[in-house]
Amino acid sequence: MTTPAVAVQGLKKTYGKVEAVKGVSFEVAPGEVFGFLGPNGAGKTTTISMLCTLIHPTGGQARVAGHDVVTARDQVRANIGLVFQDPTLDSYLTAEQNLRFHAELYGVPKSLVGERLRQVMEMVALWDRKDAKVMTFSGGMKRRLEIARGLLHSPRVLFLDEPTVGLDPQTRSAIWGYINKLRHREDITIFMTTHYMDEAEYCDRIAIMDHGEIVVVDSPEALKASVGKDRVQIHTPDEGAAILALRECFGLEAAVHEGAVTFAVASGEEFVPRLFAELGLPIQSVSVSRPSLDDVFMNYTGSTIRDAEESGAGNQWMKAMARR
Numbered sequence: 001m002t003t004p005a006v007a008v009q010g011l012k013k014t015y016g017k018v019e020a021v022k023g024v025s026f027e028v029a030p031g032e033v034f035g036f037l038g039p040n041g042a043g044k045t046t047t048i049s050m051l052c053t054l055i056h057p058t059g060g061q062a063r064v065a066g067h068d069v070v071t072a073r074d075q076v077r078a079n080i081g082l083v084f085q086d087p088t089l090d091s092y093l094t095a096e097q098n099l100r101f102h103a104e105l106y107g108v109p110k111s112l113v114g115e116r117l118r119q120v121m122e123m124v125a126l127w128d129r130k131d132a133k134v135m136t137f138s139g140g141m142k143r144r145l146e147i148a149r150g151l152l153h154s155p156r157v158l159f160l161d162e163p164t165v166g167l168d169p170q171t172r173s174a175i176w177g178y179i180n181k182l183r184h185r186e187d188i189t190i191f192m193t194t195h196y197m198d199e200a201e202y203c204d205r206i207a208i209m210d211h212g213e214i215v216v217v218d219s220p221e222a223l224k225a226s227v228g229k230d231r232v233q234i235h236t237p238d239e240g241a242a243i244l245a246l247r248e249c250f251g252l253e254a255a256v257h258e259g260a261v262t263f264a265v266a267s268g269e270e271f272v273p274r275l276f277a278e279l280g281l282p283i284q285s286v287s288v289s290r291p292s293l294d295d296v297f298m299n300y301t302g303s304t305i306r307d308a309e310e311s312g313a314g315n316q317w318m319k320a321m322a323r324r
């Protein structure tokens, strides 16, 4: 049996009364692209920070590349690459100087540095900018350079915390191009967090995280198939009356999500004509969608990821304060 790239058992982190991570358990196989999907404040960064030995767990165990994150921190660190939300590049240095500094920190043999440097910088299409100071780079270029830096010492597991947050859609898709290239070229496991549904689709498996707990773990396809129902959203002048009428006429439970009355039915297209014929209320517009990861999220947590983020907006503030 091969050793899992990441093995986590009952991992916990509390900050005073806040239970940021409530005893999560999961395994990631070598070579997998594994994603943590959840709204802001779900506990993704806290979990990944424990796995990277940056914060100390309150309870439970975790092993990364076979090493315990508490008792074998140095071995864990030698085997992982990190790309975190807050950039840590030195903007007064050139791209190459940043990477050389990192190579030294990680003890990459001098004879190998030159070749490896070129390899990783070419992978993220920054080789021709190696002599430019990082302060002249765009946000997307900096993120690409951070990915190159995270790979420089050939880690077994690369941790990416929201690798594309704050980037425009074009740059986000370019970053995903590099990540995909990477999984084919290097013998590496990728562990990432995201709150973008479309990005979670790129993962082999995802763990949906909400309020410090893992709600479900599976491949995106299996999760969507598990929902098995279409999502119908209607706009109507009286949402309360519509929710009541849906219950009375069709026995359906509906709720308002993202400004529309939302409910699930087995076949949306077949249901819509009945809706207009039998609801007895004005409907301004209707949309039907196949199960997406949004629906998976809603199915398992009871709210959409955007609703969850809005209600948890205070978390960002708390975190910003805690970081000061």
Ligand SMILES: Nc1ncnc2c1ncn2[C@@H]1O[C@H](COP(=O)(O)OP(=O)(O)OP(=O)(O)O)[C@@H](O)[C@H]1O
Pocket: 015, 018, 019, 020, 021, 038, 039, 040, 041, 042, 043, 044, 045, 046, 047, 162, 195, 315, 316, 318, 319, 322, 323
């Ligand atoms: N240093 C800290 N002190 C106090 N509370 C914290 C600290 N770090 C995180 N928390 C709290 O723990 C919970 C989980 O936060 P965490 O950053 O892990 O969430 P997240 O899912 O990674 O969200 P994001 O996508 O915003 O990074 C939140 O309620 C947050 O406010």
